[in-house]
Amino acid sequence: MGLTPSLGVGASTCPPRHSRERTIMATVATDPITMKLDQMFAATDTDSDGYVDWSDYQRLVDRY
Numbered sequence: 001m002g003l004t005p006s007l008g009v010g011a012s013t014c015p016p017r018h019s020r021e022r023t024i025m026a027t028v029a030t031d032p033i034t035m036k037l038d039q040m041f042a043a044t045d046t047d048s049d050g051y052v053d054w055s056d057y058q059r060l061v062d063r064y
Contacts, residue, residue, distance in 0.1 A: 044052050046059040 046056045
């Protein structure tokens with residue numbers, strides 16, 4: 001009878017539970033954060049050229 005390696009009682013090949021939870025939380029939190037940053041960038045990029053430069057800040061100051 002041959003011996004086969006055992007993982008032990010209760011052992012598994014899955015990563016520990018806490019690392020999976022962190023991965024899930026990081027994945028879920030990215031979407032609302034990305035949306036918020038996209039909104040903030042769109043509000044700051046007043047000429048919609050894809051860059052935030054001095055003229056964008058000047059337009060914001062002049063607006064208020």
